Amino acid sequence: MNRSLLAALALALFLLRAGTAHAEAKTLRVASKAFTESVILAELVTQLERSTGIEAEHRAGLGGTRLVWNALVGGSIDVYPEYTGTLLDEVLSEAAHRENAVRPEAVSKAWLEQTLAAHGVGMTAPLGFNNTYAIGLTVARARILNISRISELVQHPELHFGLSNEFMSRRDGWPALQKRYGLPQSNVQGLDHDLAYRALQSGGIDATDLYTTDAEIRRYGLLPLSDDLQFFKRYDAVLLYRLDIEARWGNGAVQSLRRLEGRINAEQMIALNASAKLDRVPESRVAADFLQQRLGVASDHHQAGALSTLLARVAEHLFLVGVSLLAAIALAVPLGVIAAHRPRLGQVVLAIVGVVQTLPTLALLVFMIPLFGIGTVPAIVALFLYSLLPIVRNTHAGLCGIPSALRESALALGLPRGAMLRLIELPLASPLILAGIKSAAVINVGTATLGALIGAGGLGQPIFTGIRLDNSSLILQGAIPASLLALAVQGLFEIAERIVVPRGLRSGAQQ
Amino acid sequence: MTSAMPSTTPILRLAGVSKRFDAGAALHTIDLEIATARTTVLLGPSGCGKTTALRLMLGLIAPDTGQILLRDLPLGPERALQVRHAMGYVVQDGGLFPHLTALENVRLMARYLAWPELRISQRVQELAELVHLPDATLARYPNQISGGQKQRVALMRALMLDPELLFLDEPLGALDPLVRADLQEDLARIFERLQKTVVLVTHDLAEAAFLGHVLVLLQDGRIVQQGSVQDFMEHPADPFVTRFVRAQRRFESGSPP
Numbered sequence: 001m002n003r004s005l006l007a008a009l010a011l012a013l014f015l016l017r018a019g020t021a022h023a024e025a026k027t028l029r030v031a032s033k034a035f036t037e038s039v040i041l042a043e044l045v046t047q048l049e050r051s052t053g054i055e056a057e058h059r060a061g062l063g064g065t066r067l068v069w070n071a072l073v074g075g076s077i078d079v080y081p082e083y084t085g086t087l088l089d090e091v092l093s094e095a096a097h098r099e100n101a102v103r104p105e106a107v108s109k110a111w112l113e114q115t116l117a118a119h120g121v122g123m124t125a126p127l128g129f130n131n132t133y134a135i136g137l138t139v140a141r142a143r144i145l146n147i148s149r150i151s152e153l154v155q156h157p158e159l160h161f162g163l164s165n166e167f168m169s170r171r172d173g174w175p176a177l178q179k180r181y182g183l184p185q186s187n188v189q190g191l192d193h194d195l196a197y198r199a200l201q202s203g204g205i206d207a208t209d210l211y212t213t214d215a216e217i218r219r220y221g222l223l224p225l226s227d228d229l230q231f232f233k234r235y236d237a238v239l240l241y242r243l244d245i246e247a248r249w250g251n252g253a254v255q256s257l258r259r260l261e262g263r264i265n266a267e268q269m270i271a272l273n274a275s276a277k278l279d280r281v282p283e284s285r286v287a288a289d290f291l292q293q294r295l296g297v298a299s300d301h302h303q304a305g306a307l308s309t310l311l312a313r314v315a316e317h318l319f320l321v322g323v324s325l326l327a328a329i330a331l332a333v334p335l336g337v338i339a340a341h342r343p344r345l346g347q348v349v350l351a352i353v354g355v356v357q358t359l360p361t362l363a364l365l366v367f368m369i370p371l372f373g374i375g376t377v378p379a380i381v382a383l384f385l386y387s388l389l390p391i392v393r394n395t396h397a398g399l400c401g402i403p404s405a406l407r408e409s410a411l412a413l414g415l416p417r418g419a420m421l422r423l424i425e426l427p428l429a430s431p432l433i434l435a436g437i438k439s440a441a442v443i444n445v446g447t448a449t450l451g452a453l454i455g456a457g458g459l460g461q462p463i464f465t466g467i468r469l470d471n472s473s474l475i476l477q478g479a480i481p482a483s484l485l486a487l488a489v490q491g492l493f494e495i496a497e498r499i500v501v502p503r504g505l506r507s508g509a510q511q
Numbered sequence: 512m513t514s515a516m517p518s519t520t521p522i523l524r525l526a527g528v529s530k531r532f533d534a535g536a537a538l539h540t541i542d543l544e545i546a547t548a549r550t551t552v553l554l555g556p557s558g559c560g561k562t563t564a565l566r567l568m569l570g571l572i573a574p575d576t577g578q579i580l581l582r583d584l585p586l587g588p589e590r591a592l593q594v595r596h597a598m599g600y601v602v603q604d605g606g607l608f609p610h611l612t613a614l615e616n617v618r619l620m621a622r623y624l625a626w627p628e629l630r631i632s633q634r635v636q637e638l639a640e641l642v643h644l645p646d647a648t649l650a651r652y653p654n655q656i657s658g659g660q661k662q663r664v665a666l667m668r669a670l671m672l673d674p675e676l677l678f679l680d681e682p683l684g685a686l687d688p689l690v691r692a693d694l695q696e697d698l699a700r701i702f703e704r705l706q707k708t709v710v711l712v713t714h715d716l717a718e719a720a721f722l723g724h725v726l727v728l729l730q731d732g733r734i735v736q737q738g739s740v741q742d743f744m745e746h747p748a749d750p751f752v753t754r755f756v757r758a759q760r761r762f763e764s765g766s767p768p
Binding site for chain 2 (some may be wrong): 502
């Protein structure tokens, strides 16, 4: 019985996977990581591809480098923006170490291209800006001191540095920088990044560390000093793409990517980041304006209305929760029945679903990318797995809790095992089983927000975009409907209890 | 209802049956014949093995040694379902399924066996009259009716398929004295009328004497004596029988049976 169940499950997953793979094959999938710059770059690519007639979609804000890279190699996305430094540090770090080349400059372009090609991945030339660490002063202060390069700081030992705690402690951060340039400043303190910007403005500190394309550079009127000894690693923005996109969408697909090569300098990227992050212009609008002005490409960017967006998110969310829950019920109730009837096997089953429950969600999602790609399917599979424990456990407990007098009465009546389960045991266990399904559903509504990190949409999308843009109203646009949904699900199950749980088992039925 | 009735051939036979439990209560090798169309009462103090013997006869547990023969055929797992349709079982608190109404409890097996609706309702009507249960009570859930009513419903459920054998495990054990006396009278009347083979378990000698044709007294998993109450009093097999009879008579206000 359990073997055929597993076979059915495997088949269902296979069909689910095959179905989505087929549906997505025609659309070029561009992805971005969960920060504004990545989203803008991916949006530029998406709109550029669309302008040449290729059907393209943007899966915005996926949860991390490892995840996006795996998705690219696994074929569930086709293009995403990356930085050369990240590529060498995180993605290809082992290969790069073997190449004895810790510094990107030391790695030949040919080596990089060859290594990527081995994964079926191509890389464009740099897009034109290097998003790395820098030391910044206010433009006004730099003008008074008459400095524009880090090496010129040597002549100003009196300057007060306020550096982010991370930069203070990084191996390639302040201590190494100080040594390399022979910086004499001794008045150096660790600060929160946001506080550092304010302290700069008020004159509390003279210099801080920043990223060279931070939107704050424009907001606070900062000058990133140039790294004249080339101390900081280069983080040149590039586009990574699957080499097979040429075969699938024609030469034009790669041509479009190449049109962005060398077209965005640091100043322009700062401006783009600032309009999205500070002026709260939607990324799609920011990208469309840039394409119009810099490349003369008219792109059809359209902004859906707030209500229809919300409804679409809620629908996606309900889909994730509903499908995963139904699948979980279909497997977990039989598993609970088996566990109750075979105590030794039951212990194993309960232990396994218990372990599944302890896996961190993000780890599980990353783990599933090679199997299911990104998007709806892995999110549903993850939610499905998380739903198993409460349902299996409650089914098991419900069946084991049936008094032996009742079990013997049923047995003595001469009911075969199947009929006994259907007519007696499951109805008697139904209040507990339903409670298990209810807690699985409520937990699912919350966990499904994490689906946004692997491109499954849902109410997590506005939440994570809001976190990325530091926009609390956007966060609430996801968080409030998600909470209401959880309450609604709870209420729905209370109604279901009235229908499903036999009247004689309800607490109110006593005389 | 005394031992004056002629003895008949046994329908059920326990031959060299023993059963041992980890928890202690056990049945040593016993031989026992259950006479057809008579009421046999298994009697004895708690833990004497009387309920174990009953569960063995029902096939709810299997013996360690020996055989249980129904009409000379061994009771085995392959015949279990078939055999159980020929047996009715009533437990101490009724064992009614709380998710079903009293009526649904009674009809359960007949419906499962796809009896025609008319036959089911006729049979329910018959049984309701037999056990003196009003229709209104049948519409209720087990947790809405009294203990005595529960036992009447349980009896209806046990009799629904018109079984040859009826097993009752302390059916009156949990009832207060007045309800108990009422139900005792009704049970005696019902047994008399149905002429079924009945096996009843109790620790109450007066109840056993009142309801049973044959009394089987057990102690520590062994049969001490079989016979009528008169036999127990006039020819006790050993001192335990005398002690058991005396202990019970002390609490009975009426004359000896």
